Amino acid sequence: MKLIMRSIFLWxxxxxxxxxxxxxxxxxxxxxxxxxxxxxDVFFSTAKVSESKQLTKDYCKxxxxxxxxxxxxxxxxxxxxxxxxxxxxxxxxxxxxVGNCKQVMAALNGEQAHVGGRLASEIGxxxxxxxxxxxxxxxxxxxxxxxxxxxxxxxxxAPGQKGNVSRIGWAAVQEVRWERDGVLAAxxxxxxxxxxxxxxxxxxxxxxxxxxxxTPAPESSVTTIPSTDSTExxxxxxxxxxxxxxxxxxxxxGLLVHRVQPVYPESAKQNGIxxxxxxxxxxxxxxxxxxxxxxxxxxxxxxxxxxxxxxxRYRPFISSG
Numbered sequence: 001m002k003l004i005m006r007s008i009f010l011w012x013x014x015x016x017x018x019x020x021x022x023x024x025x026x027x028x029x030x031x032x033x034x035x036x037x038x039x040x041d042v043f044f045s046t047a048k049v050s051e052s053k054q055l056t057k058d059y060c061k062x063x064x065x066x067x068x069x070x071x072x073x074x075x076x077x078x079x080x081x082x083x084x085x086x087x088x089x090x091x092x093x094x095x096x097x098v099g100n101c102k103q104v105m106a107a108l109n110g111e112q113a114h115v116g117g118r119l120a121s122e123i124g125x126x127x128x129x130x131x132x133x134x135x136x137x138x139x140x141x142x143x144x145x146x147x148x149x150x151x152x153x154x155x156x157x158a159p160g161q162k163g164n165v166s167r168i169g170w171a172a173v174q175e176v177r178w179e180r181d182g183v184l185a186a187x188x189x190x191x192x193x194x195x196x197x198x199x200x201x202x203x204x205x206x207x208x209x210x211x212x213x214x215t216p217a218p219e220s221s222v223t224t225i226p227s228t229d230s231t232e233x234x235x236x237x238x239x240x241x242x243x244x245x246x247x248x249x250x251x252x253x254g255l256l257v258h259r260v261q262p263v264y265p266e267s268a269k270q271n272g273i274x275x276x277x278x279x280x281x282x283x284x285x286x287x288x289x290x291x292x293x294x295x296x297x298x299x300x301x302x303x304x305x306x307x308x309x310x311x312x313r314y315r316p317f318i319s320s321g
Contacts (some may be wrong), residue, residue: 007258026180026181027155027156027157027178027180027181027183027185028154028155028156029122029155029183029201031138031140031201032120032122032123032124033046033122034046034047034122034123034128034135035135036135036136036137036183036201036202036203037134037136037203038134038135039133039134039135040107040108040110040133040134040135041133042110042128043105043107043120043128043130043135044056044057044104044107044108045057046122047115047119047120047121047122048120048121048122049118049119049121050117050119050121050160051116053121055218056104056119056120057104057108059097059101059119060097060100060104060105060119061093063097063098063101064098064101064102064105067079069094069095069098072095073095075097077097083236087227097118097119099222099315100115100116100118100315101119102222103115103119103155103220103222104119106130106220106221106222107130107133109133109135110132110133111130111131111220111221111222112130112131112207112218112219112220112221113129113130113131113220113221113222114127114128114129114130114217114220115127115128115129115130117256122139123138123140125140125141126138126139126140126141126199127139127140129202129208129211129217131206131207136202136203136205136207136208137200137203137208137211137212138199138200138201138202139198139199139200139217140198140199140200140201141190141196141198141199142187142196142197142199143195143196144195144197145174145187145189145190145195145196145197145198146195148187148197148199149176149187149197152176152178152185152187152199152201155185156178156180156185158178159176160176160177160178160185161176161177161178162174162175162176163175163177165186165188165214168215173188173189174188174189175187175188175320179204181201182202182203182204182205183202183204184199184200184201184202184209184212184213185200185201186197186199186200186201186212186214187199188200200212202278212227216256216259219256219258219259238263255287255314255315256312256313256314258311258312258313259312260308260309260311260312261308262277262301262304262305262307262308262309263304263307263308264301264304265300265301265303265304266277267300268298268300268301271300273298273300273301274298274301275297275299275301276296276297277296277298277301277302277305278292278294278295278296278297279292279293279294279295279305279306279309280292280293280295281293281309283314286313287313287315288313288314289309289310289311291314292306292309292310294306305312
């Protein structure tokens with residue numbers, strides 16, 4: 001009996017370190033060949049444009065230094081300053097990349113920037129976020145919620161914590177979350193994509209720590225974009241419901257380039273009124289908030305929220321060119 005007991009005790013001693021190591025192994029944070037925390041210059045040494053597979057850094061340097069493109073951007077700025085409309089044809093798709101390429105250059109300069117999958121095709125659908133010269137977070141859009149959860153379980157080596165999250169502007173959605181070694185990852189059910197998911201994963205440090213926990217992404221260092229389509233085209237989108245498209249909210253957060261914070265009404269402060277205001281919006285082809293309707297929230301806070309959100313601006317969303 002003593003021999004048996006010693007044998008069992010020995011196996012327990014052998015198994016404990018193995019179990020301990022399994023629980024403390026660092027999570028796999030590689031996505032599309034890129035790793036959280038890697039320098040921006042390393043990221044863009046391999047990042048490629050989705051259509052041409054050209055190196056993004058080379059493409060953006062050429063685009064931003066092209067004399068004809070600079071002239072077109074100046075024309076757009078002049079027209080906008082005079083209250084006019086600058087029309088872009090579909091063949092001028094490169095013009096729409098000017099703002100995106102400015103994001104790339106901001107990332108390389110150590111500034112805060114959001115770079116979409118078009119200019120980093122290897123990460124798939126979604127965006128990469130940069131701060132202080134390195135890759136800080138991902139906001140990706142997997143096609144399957146179940147597969148995304150399974151993938152993160154594999155990466156972290158353990159099941160995540162299940163619950164619900166009420167991210168700003170959403171109804172409560174299912175969530176599975178992991179947090180370890182200064183990294184947070186969360187998979188949410190995509191409320192506008194049947195069976196799809198939104199995955200956010202990043203370093204729990206400013207400026208994206210609050211974003212990883214469910215707030216909107218903080219503004220990029222690049223806040224100006226050229227106008228794109230004519231006012232007539234944008235109005236047509238808002239008037240003709242058949243031309244509207246549902247864009248995942250995770251994508252729209254990544255496209256947000258100018259965000260105005262609502263001013264808290266003094267009367268609401270004095271009366272202790274607080275709460276979340278939920279709005280529904282239609283974004284036109286120019287990236288402007290074309291229609292905005294309140295869904296819920298304290299009546300005293302709705303006017304200030306609407307006033308602020310009407311000033312938000314987005315990079316245009318491109319689908320099939």
